[in-house]
Amino acid sequence: MKKAFSLIICLFCLPCLLLAAGTPSIKVDTDALSLVFRVGDNGRLYQSYLGHRLHQQTDLNQLPLGTEAYITHGMEDYFEPAIHVVHNDFNSSLLLKYVSHETKRTADGVEETIITLQDEKYPVTVKLHYVAYVHENLIKTFTEISHQEKKPVELQKYASSMLHLNNAHYFLTEFSGDWAEEVRPSTQPLYFGKKVIDTKLGSRADMFVSPFFQLALGKEATETEGEVLLGTIGWTGNFQFTFEVDQLGGLRVISGINPYASAYQLKPDEVFRTPDFYFTYSYNGKGEASRNFHRWARRYQVKDGDKTRFTLLNNWENTSFNFNEEKLVSLMGEAKDFGLDIFLLDDGWFGTKYPRNDDHQGLGDWTEIQEKLPHGVAYLTDAAKRQGVKFGIWIEPEMVNPKSELYEKHPDWVIHLPNRDEYYFRNQLVLDLSNPQVQDFVFGVVDGLMTKYPEIAFFKWDCNSPITNIYSYYLKEKQTHLYIDYVRGLYQVLDRIKAKYPTLPMMLCSGGGARTDYEALKYFTEFWASDNTDPIERLYIQWGYSQVFPSKVICAHVTSWNRQTSIKFRTDVAMMGKLGFDINLSGLNADEAVFCKQAVKNYNALKPVILDGDMYRLVSPYEGNHTSTMYVNEGKDKAVVFAFDIHPRFSEAVYPVKLQGLDPQRQYRVQETNRMPNARGGQYAEPKTYSGEYLMQVGLNLFTAYGTSSRVVEITGE
Numbered sequence: 001m002k003k004a005f006s007l008i009i010c011l012f013c014l015p016c017l018l019l020a021a022g023t024p025s026i027k028v029d030t031d032a033l034s035l036v037f038r039v040g041d042n043g044r045l046y047q048s049y050l051g052h053r054l055h056q057q058t059d060l061n062q063l064p065l066g067t068e069a070y071i072t073h074g075m076e077d078y079f080e081p082a083i084h085v086v087h088n089d090f091n092s093s094l095l096l097k098y099v100s101h102e103t104k105r106t107a108d109g110v111e112e113t114i115i116t117l118q119d120e121k122y123p124v125t126v127k128l129h130y131v132a133y134v135h136e137n138l139i140k141t142f143t144e145i146s147h148q149e150k151k152p153v154e155l156q157k158y159a160s161s162m163l164h165l166n167n168a169h170y171f172l173t174e175f176s177g178d179w180a181e182e183v184r185p186s187t188q189p190l191y192f193g194k195k196v197i198d199t200k201l202g203s204r205a206d207m208f209v210s211p212f213f214q215l216a217l218g219k220e221a222t223e224t225e226g227e228v229l230l231g232t233i234g235w236t237g238n239f240q241f242t243f244e245v246d247q248l249g250g251l252r253v254i255s256g257i258n259p260y261a262s263a264y265q266l267k268p269d270e271v272f273r274t275p276d277f278y279f280t281y282s283y284n285g286k287g288e289a290s291r292n293f294h295r296w297a298r299r300y301q302v303k304d305g306d307k308t309r310f311t312l313l314n315n316w317e318n319t320s321f322n323f324n325e326e327k328l329v330s331l332m333g334e335a336k337d338f339g340l341d342i343f344l345l346d347d348g349w350f351g352t353k354y355p356r357n358d359d360h361q362g363l364g365d366w367t368e369i370q371e372k373l374p375h376g377v378a379y380l381t382d383a384a385k386r387q388g389v390k391f392g393i394w395i396e397p398e399m400v401n402p403k404s405e406l407y408e409k410h411p412d413w414v415i416h417l418p419n420r421d422e423y424y425f426r427n428q429l430v431l432d433l434s435n436p437q438v439q440d441f442v443f444g445v446v447d448g449l450m451t452k453y454p455e456i457a458f459f460k461w462d463c464n465s466p467i468t469n470i471y472s473y474y475l476k477e478k479q480t481h482l483y484i485d486y487v488r489g490l491y492q493v494l495d496r497i498k499a500k501y502p503t504l505p506m507m508l509c510s511g512g513g514a515r516t517d518y519e520a521l522k523y524f525t526e527f528w529a530s531d532n533t534d535p536i537e538r539l540y541i542q543w544g545y546s547q548v549f550p551s552k553v554i555c556a557h558v559t560s561w562n563r564q565t566s567i568k569f570r571t572d573v574a575m576m577g578k579l580g581f582d583i584n585l586s587g588l589n590a591d592e593a594v595f596c597k598q599a600v601k602n603y604n605a606l607k608p609v610i611l612d613g614d615m616y617r618l619v620s621p622y623e624g625n626h627t628s629t630m631y632v633n634e635g636k637d638k639a640v641v642f643a644f645d646i647h648p649r650f651s652e653a654v655y656p657v658k659l660q661g662l663d664p665q666r667q668y669r670v671q672e673t674n675r676m677p678n679a680r681g682g683q684y685a686e687p688k689t690y691s692g693e694y695l696m697q698v699g700l701n702l703f704t705a706y707g708t709s710s711r712v713v714e715i716t717g718e
């Protein structure tokens, strides 16, 4: 307590003392990291340091001045700037000088530093915010831009964050892919010049590339070794990361909204608040960086991050659009029988004039299809209640099929060009969320359903199209605001939903995993990671997402994709995330059904470890024919290890899996769980006891070389 108090005193007073000395140093600290700024004699702000925590205040003034913290367009720098403003007189230069800073504690373990900069020639103010999550070693940054010129100024660039790094070698890992092949990592060295990762999808952050990256310094990082910065942006739309190495070998990382086709007219006194950029910095490899993010996400960012998650049965992979009341009620019975919490009704339940019996029509018309659901959703929520499961429902409220009553009534609500043919992505168009009337409509989809059917306990919110044919009837001459105002409009809607239905869990989906960012996750309890549910593919996809997202938010369903793998293999894979089933359960044989029911029980018992524990990626699927991941609870007295043989070669050599994160001094009981009813043998079928030291130094024999198979092992402190 005393320590904390003196820290606060320090945080408040030190800058003032240094100010008195003439050149203020501003230090943003977490338990392990420091980010230090200094003000030069010219009054400009420089980033002097980013790295291990510096404890001696006297060292700060010894630091090299560094590189200007938030570089502006139009001055003496010759590389990418963070900001570019065009003033009322068409002059587009900006020179920002330090005015003041403050640091305040905003919550337990959270300290925010705000540095105010101003131009002396033009009344433009830029506030740089650095929010330190002290124990998670994570820093959130964003920028506020405002001015008092007479007319709007034009913002051409408006970064959330600019960071400077200095090292002889940089290695950038990006995560790219496409529909059903999300988050494939690839690493490249950075040399002189620029590497840009960005998207122009409008309504989603990712699809071709995810909004996060790893940057290793000095040498490539492994799971347990190396210096690595892990960064991501919270913006459910076009984003951009720019990595530029200059002639001296310095690297600047600029993160923010993609300024592509998005010049913004900022009115006098209006504040342009950029999205948040979040980063952590680990000296112990990628695993630690991920765990920092996971802990922070659960504690501070994700909706209901501190709460557990429901298991569910979804009908999409099983029935697609072909269902009726009777079928759905029988599926609810199966969900109950298998011990699942929610039955989730997917696409295909709505559309009156244009019933949604395939994906060509009906989107936008949120009333039940009479032929399929003659008694409406109420009948289903009642049936779910009788069966003892919760009821969830799929919506895609931001979108419209041209063949819909909504489009017929409100063509001006749709983003499309007035004078050209329409081009469709999955036969649909995007509604114009920059328009407040459209925001009301989209809010009304959820609110209308909840008002009419208050027993709805879960939503799956989909977004199957990027913005195409870009033109807003509402924005008129401000077309370049559309990409930004679309996303802001979406947040307006989600804010209203969260305020009115604060405890309603919602899954975010976007044709699989095309919407996976931390701002969206303020409103959603989880996301659908990919339409690809082949368990082997999922091992890679879940590995990719786990770099930055905790298992709690990564939905993983057991389906009938890749039937060559056993139901056990598929279930073991899905149990590493937020477990669900999307399969014809009545088609399982007796042993498979017994296995699945027991697996759901096991999962429920292991949820505190899998969903809230620390994750250690032990063996990468990218480095061989096997992979393993483990989770350890905070007290280090319970862990669970998942091990998979993907495509082992005949009789290839296999090696023990060395565990991590346990207490070396402690004795642990090791026993295999999730076994098929008829399973025989197995080294850990019966409990065995080992020390934590043994488990971490010698390891367990969890891999085999006899075909695709899997094992789940529980580790319990004695």
Ligand code: GLA
Residues within 6 Å of the ligand: 316, 346, 347, 359, 394, 462, 464, 509, 510, 511, 512, 528, 530, 531
């Ligand atoms: C998207 C989703 C799927 C499913 C379909 C329904 O593709 O990713 O899970 O909901 O839409 O049309």
